[in-house]
Amino acid sequence: MREVPAQCITDTVKRLCIEAxxxxxxxxLTALQKAYREEQSPYGKAVLKQILExxxxxxxxxxxxxxxxxxxxxxxxxxxxxxxxxxxLEDAINEGVRxxxxxxxxxxxxxxxxxxxxxxxxxxxxxxxTRIVPGDKVKIVVAPKGGGSENMSTVRMMxxxxxxxxxxxxxxxxxxxxxxxxxxPGIVGIGIGGTFEYVAYLAKKALLxxxxxxxxxxYYAALEEEILELVxxxxxxxxxxxxxxxxxxxxxxxxxxxxxxxxxxxNINCHAARHKETVL
Amino acid sequence: MAEAINIRTPLTEEVxxxxxxxxxxxxxxxxxxxxxAAHKRLVELIEKGEPLPFDIEGQIIYYVGPAPAKPxxxxxxxxxxTSYRMDPYAPILIENGLxxxxxxxxxxxxxxxxxxxxxxxxxxxxxxAAALIAKSIKKAEVIAYPELGxxxxxxxxxEGFPAIVAQDSHGGNLYKEGQRKYRAE
Numbered sequence: 001m002r003e004v005p006a007q008c009i010t011d012t013v014k015r016l017c018i019e020a021x022x023x024x025x026x027x028x029l030t031a032l033q034k035a036y037r038e039e040q041s042p043y044g045k046a047v048l049k050q051i052l053e054x055x056x057x058x059x060x061x062x063x064x065x066x067x068x069x070x071x072x073x074x075x076x077x078x079x080x081x082x083x084x085x086x087x088x089l090e091d092a093i094n095e096g097v098r099x100x101x102x103x104x105x106x107x108x109x110x111x112x113x114x115x116x117x118x119x120x121x122x123x124x125x126x127x128x129x130t131r132i133v134p135g136d137k138v139k140i141v142v143a144p145k146g147g148g149s150e151n152m153s154t155v156r157m158m159x160x161x162x163x164x165x166x167x168x169x170x171x172x173x174x175x176x177x178x179x180x181x182x183x184x185p186g187i188v189g190i191g192i193g194g195t196f197e198y199v200a201y202l203a204k205k206a207l208l209x210x211x212x213x214x215x216x217x218x219y220y221a222a223l224e225e226e227i228l229e230l231v232x233x234x235x236x237x238x239x240x241x242x243x244x245x246x247x248x249x250x251x252x253x254x255x256x257x258x259x260x261x262x263x264x265x266x267n268i269n270c271h272a273a274r275h276k277e278t279v280l
Numbered sequence: 281m282a283e284a285i286n287i288r289t290p291l292t293e294e295v296x297x298x299x300x301x302x303x304x305x306x307x308x309x310x311x312x313x314x315x316x317a318a319h320k321r322l323v324e325l326i327e328k329g330e331p332l333p334f335d336i337e338g339q340i341i342y343y344v345g346p347a348p349a350k351p352x353x354x355x356x357x358x359x360x361x362t363s364y365r366m367d368p369y370a371p372i373l374i375e376n377g378l379x380x381x382x383x384x385x386x387x388x389x390x391x392x393x394x395x396x397x398x399x400x401x402x403x404x405x406x407x408x409a410a411a412l413i414a415k416s417i418k419k420a421e422v423i424a425y426p427e428l429g430x431x432x433x434x435x436x437x438x439e440g441f442p443a444i445v446a447q448d449s450h451g452g453n454l455y456k457e458g459q460r461k462y463r464a465e
Binding site for chain 1: 302317344345346348349350353356357358359361362364384386404406407408410411413414415429430444446454455457458459461462463464
């Protein structure tokens with residue numbers, strides 16, 4: 001058994017919360033620069049110019065890219081040969097979120113009771129997805145998710161008869177209707193298959209892939225490209241002001257389905273597709 | 281895009297009526313922040329006939345919940361939040377003198393109708409450009425509901441706050457016009 005101290009997990013989560021909120025990853029930045037070059041709408045171009053300048057300011061001054069520093073969504077893969085010592089895994093993660101959001105001057109957006117309210121004042125708890133995997137490593141991904149784009153997300157229990165054409169229409173209609181609300185141009189995460197709750201998880205997981213990456217299955221890779229082309233014909237454009245670039249990418253994750261069901265989920269990410277990861 | 285128009289708060293009806301969807305503006309002067317929770321309280325005060333925590337006549341409300349300020353900064357990153365959540369409250373504020381709103385994303389028909397009837401304008405700022413927008417905010421002070429944290433009402437002093445007229449007081453709508461223009465069949 002390899003021992004990993006809980007303190008080490010806390011320190012890592014803290015660092016990842018801050019870094020994810022201050023610095024965009026290279027693939028996302030490159031995609032935004034390309035979008036700026038290719039956008040034809042003057043409003044769209046102006047928006048993209050501001051987005052790029054903003055990323056530069058955030059990086060140089062070490063401040064958050066967006067004031068909505070999100071719900072801290074944490075994906076952890078724990079190797080089954082690992083023994084976490086000195087505390088519980090989830091407590092260690094939440095302590096990292098608490099320290100990261102306080103010390104990093106990040107916004108505290110979490111209400112402890114969804115109906116009765118009351119801010120937790122430290123942005124905890126995180127939403128934690130844990131998997132036990134082979135090996136003796138711990139992989140941690142922190143993906144802060146803002147409310148604006150999360151609100152423009154949905155799960156639909158389609159029917160097998162809807163087929164792939166049904167999926168395309170559903171996604172394109174959904175992105176069109178979402179318009180400028182989810183802060184386009186961002187990423188469309190699509191989950192297909194599994195069950196009601198699992199398909200939403202797949203759509204979220206799809207957002208973690210770098211912009212420009214393709215599903216390893218060629219069929220789904222081609223479908224990603226086709227849907228990207230379709231959403232970029234909607235005219236929604238940067239911030240919904242009209243333009244050629246509505247989304248930077250479309251990512252699909254799939255899973256086997258029950259013969260009677262055809263679940264599809266759409267989770268939209270804003271242009272600040274924030275995620276940072278580390279392997280311990 | 282034509283050159284940006286400089287406007288100063290409080291806004292007169294004349295200035296509001298002169299603005300057209302698609303105009304770029306740079307806003308200077310005092311503006312107020314409010315989002316979901318604060319809007320609910322403001323509308324409750326109006327319904328009870330009680331005074332608001334600030335004089336709303338001619339003012340602009342910015343839909344924002346800023347991040348905390350680092351030492352030496354007047355405010356943390358402060359980009360717009362999505363406006364449709366304030367749609368149920370906006371018409372009554374407009375009826376009571378509000379002249380402008382800054383946010384992101386389109387407004388519903390009832391807001392558009394109130395904007396036309398009473399003379400108000402809706403500005404779009406770039407969502408997620410929070411660090412850049414914060415550069416135009418020179419002062420920030422919580423003036424009501426400090427217990428709401430990021431959702432408290434703040435009085436901001438802004439200089440050259442960059443925005444675009446997204447929906448004007450004549451029914452002009454940049455979201456509709458812009459998207460129609462770039463939609464491919």
